[in-house]
Amino acid sequence: MKTYHLALLMPLIMPQIAQADAMSDAQDLIAAHRIIPDFAAQGEPFDAKACMADKKVFSIPVTMTIPFTVALEDAMARAAADVGFEYTVWETQGGMDSYIQGVDQAITQGYDLIDLTGGLNPVVIGPQLMQAKAAGAMITTTHLYDDTQEQADFVDASAKVPFSAVGEILAAWAYVQTTGAPNVLIIGSDDILPSLPYVESIQAKLSEYCPDCEQQYxxxxxxxxxTRIQSGVQSALLANPDINYILPIYDSMSQFVTPALRIAGADVPIASFNGTPFVLDMVREGTVEMDIGESLGWAGYAAVDAQMRQLCGLEVPTDLGIPLVIFDKDNVETTGIPANFDNGYGDAHIEGFRKLWMLD
Incomplete structure (x- = not known):
């Protein structure tokens, strides 16, 4: 009978242990986002109605042509109506002229706070926002910065989103679904402000799980x-037919990935983020494997909470504090048929914020 010294076996055993630990960690991360967490207040209760009685907020969205932005603005308007203060949405279709006109309108009509919503980078209209600040308005952003990013110097507060945390979930999903051997194509947009830390979090987590596994961006x-996602995916698959997972970082990209897969005759699963209804429908139909959703109803209330705290001289939360929920074939029907932006997350946030604002 042969005997082996433990020291000789360790180089063989350690990689297997490391891979088992990585798989366990990834599975735990996924499991944590399959449930809807209870509402957790991001700050101390305050009398919102009394504080906001003489204040008004002017919101400038990146564009009202995007359903995501419309849903977010609708939720913010509902939250403001619950409290009872004036909240105005500038119905922009996008474009510098429209943004500048919005700021001018807010200054002329004496709004107390201007919020840039849904991804509008304040630097784009920095000089105009500085004029607004000189006129006495506060400046906030909603759903723009990643938790790891610093806001522009002239911005007073930001309702941030944990894009980096989303990236880690996507990496964990790809690692688990490929049984620890991901060969991943990540699709991103460097011109969208939070994309850099978001993509870096995916890359770093994949490298942590599997240092030798392939990934490309x-x-x-x-x-x-x-015009470029479909052709880019086709080229990537042609150059590397072993790609076994595709991660478009914003789920609306998926509609341009699926034609490339059909043309290439490739059966490569897709996972993404945002919880856009038409993509959730693609999950239900089996075209997309998984989509990480965020409740825009919850996000809207959380954004208004941040705005009010800024106006009331209170500490502003560092992020929106909204749950990230994994939707796949097992639970996607909870988002509605067809899917919508609010279903699937519960409604604990409504009662939670009303209590936080001392409305009940």
Missing amino acids: LNVPLAEWG
């Missing part, structure tokens, strides 16, 4: 999604 500017 396809950068497609937002304005070119419709």
Whole structure:
């Protein structure tokens, strides 16, 4: 009978242990986002109605042509109506002229706070926002910065989003679904402000789980999604037919990935983030494997909470504090048929914020 010294076996055993630990960690991360967490207040209760009685907020969205932004603005308007203060949405279709006109309108009508919503980078209209600040308005952003990013110097507060945490979940999902051997194509847009830390979190987590596994990055500017994602994916698959997972970092990209897969005759699963209804429908239909959703109803209330705290001289939470929920074939029907932005997350946030604002 042969005997082996433990020291000789360790180089063989250690990689297997490390891989088992990585798989366990990834599975735990996924499991934590399959449930809807209870509402957790991001600050101390305050009398919102009394504080906001003489204040008004002017919101400038990146564009009201995007359903995501419309849903977020609708939720913010509902939250403001619950408290009872004036909240105005500037119905922009996008573009510098429209943004500047919005700021001018807010200054002329004496709004107390201007919020840039849904991804509008304040630096784009920095000089105009500085004029607004000189006129006495506060400046906030909603759903723009990643938790790890610093806001522009002239911005007073930001309702941030944990894009980096999303990246870690996507990496964990790809690692688990490929049984620890991911060969991943990540698709991003460097021109969208939070994309850099978001993509870096995916890359870092994949490397942590599997240092020798392959990953590549396809950068497609937002304005070119419709013309370059499909061809870029086709080229990537041609160059590397062993790609076994595709991670478009914003789920609306998925509509341009699926034609590339059909043309290439490739059966490569897709996972993404945002919880956009038409993509959740693609999950239900089996075209997309998984989508990480965020409740825009919850996000809207959390954004208004941040705005009010800024106006009331209270500490502003560091992020929106909204749950990230994994939707796949097992639970996607909870988002509705067809899917919508609010279903699937519960409604604990409504009662939670009302109590936080001392409305009940």
